[in-house]
Amino acid sequence: MSPGLEFDEAMARGVEAIYRTPDVAGQRSVTLAAMALRPGERVLDIGIGPGLLAYDMALIVGEKGRVEGVDKSDPMIAVAENRCRDLAQCAFQNADATELPFDDASFDAIVSTQVYEYVADMSRALAEVARVLSPGGRVFVLDTDWDTAIWHTADVPRMRRVLDAWEGHLHDPRLPRTLGAKLEAAGLRVTRRDVIPLLNSSLHPNCYSHGMLAAIAGYVAGPGGLPQEEADAWLAEQRALGESGEYFFSINRYLFGATRV
Ligand SMILES: C[S@@+](CC[C@H](N)C(=O)[O-])C[C@H]1O[C@@H](n2cnc3c(N)ncnc32)[C@H](O)[C@@H]1O
Helix, strand or coil, X not given: CCCCCCCCHHHHXXXXXXXXXXXXXXXXXXXXXXXXXXXXXXXXXXXXXXXXXXXXXXXXXXXXXXXXXXXXXXXXXXXXXXXXXXXXCEEEEECCCCCCCCCCCCEEEEEEECCHHHCCCHHHHHHHHHHHEEEEEEEEEEEECHHHCEECCCCHHHHHHHHHHHHCCCCCCCCHHHHHHHHHHCCEEEEEEEEEEEEECCCCCCCHHHHHHHHHHHHHCCCCCCCHHHHHHHHHHHHHXXXXXXXXXXXXEEEEEEEEC
């Protein structure tokens, strides 16, 4: 496995731009609808990233509610804090998903989107969720299965090499297929499983895969260990497909909801 992604300042800005696209905003809307938050609720966001979901949740729970967030990247927390600076119900801090700095039964709802695929010790991470969730509380987890990536190319072996190298930045690029059983093993009862497909049939700056092209090319030619020329050629082909109107990218996210019994 290759080294993980460094969520430094440049990466924090990159993630923020990609996560503001309508593609990812749509995924957030589905997540928010599933959470069905109510004013006054206490919510925890694990791996808060740029704070886009935290902002939306804070508006729903209101001033009498609370949105706590943890992330292990200070640059990410800085972006989230800036976004939510006028919302007194928000508080973010540096902590790992496997060691949550909260008392037992502190939250009515917990959410973690696109984070657990980076986490090695999932049984510990989910035990922490079960510990800090109130009895009857809800947890929502969204992750990607990278086997669902369909990316048009004339060079299938090169696309496979690029995606294999890219998967090295994650601990589990196929987490959704085992997530339900992992949640149940942690004492949480799974109440829903949803698939959220993402489709880009043209390449433009306001779509998810546009920003991902540069991120993937940069990673695979660096920590991913592929030759620079291979990453450049892969990127050039995708841009050419975008210009000729032949671009196609699709991937599935999976959203799980569970309750603490
Ligand atoms: C792809 S971003 C997703 C951000 C956010 N949840 C969202 O969906 O907008 C992944 C985030 O998870 C954080 N992260 C990764 N591993 C973590 C861990 N073990 N504990 C806490 N945060 C972690 C990263 O720093 C990064 O901010």
